[in-house]
Amino acid sequence: MSIQDNLQHIKDNLPSDVTLVAVSKTKPADMIFEAYNAGQRDFGENYVQELCDKFPQLPGDIRWHFIGHLQTNKVKYIISFVHLIHGVDSFKLLKEINKQALKIEKKINCLLQLHVAIEETKFGFSFTECEELLKSGEFKNLTSVNVIGFMGMASNTENKNQIKSEFESIKKFKEKMSPINPQLSVLSFGMSGDYPLAIDCGSTMIRVGSAIFGSRN
Numbered sequence: 417m418s419i420q421d422n423l424q425h426i427k428d429n430l431p432s433d434v435t436l437v438a439v440s441k442t443k444p445a446d447m448i449f450e451a452y453n454a455g456q457r458d459f460g461e462n463y464v465q466e467l468c469d470k471f472p473q474l475p476g477d478i479r480w481h482f483i484g485h486l487q488t489n490k491v492k493y494i495i496s497f498v499h500l501i502h503g504v505d506s507f508k509l510l511k512e513i514n515k516q517a518l519k520i521e522k523k524i525n526c527l528l529q530l531h532v533a534i535e536e537t538k539f540g541f542s543f544t545e546c547e548e549l550l551k552s553g554e555f556k557n558l559t560s561v562n563v564i565g566f567m568g569m570a571s572n573t574e575n576k577n578q579i580k581s582e583f584e585s586i587k588k589f590k591e592k593m594s595p596i597n598p599q600l601s602v603l604s605f606g607m608s609g610d611y612p613l614a615i616d617c618g619s620t621m622i623r624v625g626s627a628i629f630g631s632r633n
């Protein structure tokens with residue numbers, strides 16, 4: 417199957433209010449361009465250096481999503497062109513994004529990453545930490561970031577019920593937080609192995625890599 421066929425297959429079953437982010441990490445620019453030519457505009461990358469290498473090689477109307485773990489000292493390299501930062505997992509990082517955005521007089525869209533998986537190695541806020549953050553005065557002072565929703569990664573398991581309950585917990589949390597902050601609308605969860613389930617559980621943004629570009633080394 418070609419990249420174009422893979423994209424079409426996913427889009428055939430995609431509700432109109434769900435955004436497909438094509439995760440192109442480790443894949444060369446010419447493969448991204450192939451997806452671009454098939455109409456894809458949202459792409460996700462995990463590594464700052466790789467994104468900075470690819471950005472100038474590809475069309476300017478691509479919406480670049482940063483979906484990896486972002487180190488505070490690297491925010492400045494992507495701030496001028498990033499469309500949405502998915503993995504904001506600390507207040508320190510959010511403050512740095514705000515600081516760099518202020519410098520260039522932009523407002524940057526961000527998602528707060530929630531830790532819902534069993535694995536300790538995955539990043540993100542607990543629900544309690546995240547709720548405290550959203551309610552804090554310090555958070556309200558960050559006027560150069562737009563926190564528009566949440567991102568999560570389910571456990572690496574074959575157990576669909578486990579994955580489902582993790583996705584649903586993110587959706588529930590959003591519903592709980594919406595009265596406090598009506599801007600929260602985006603739910604970024606679902607990857608190649610679990611995106612149909614993610615959509616059923618209320619995802620509005622799926623991040624799909626290998627099902628489009630083939631497996632990674």
Ligand SMILES: *Cc1c(COP(=O)(O)O)cnc(C)c1O
Nearest residue numbers: 439483607608609623624625626
């Ligand atoms: C790599 C990655 C994806 C895509 O994974 P696939 O299984 O290839 O679809 C999605 N989200 C994040 C955060 C990733 O790192």
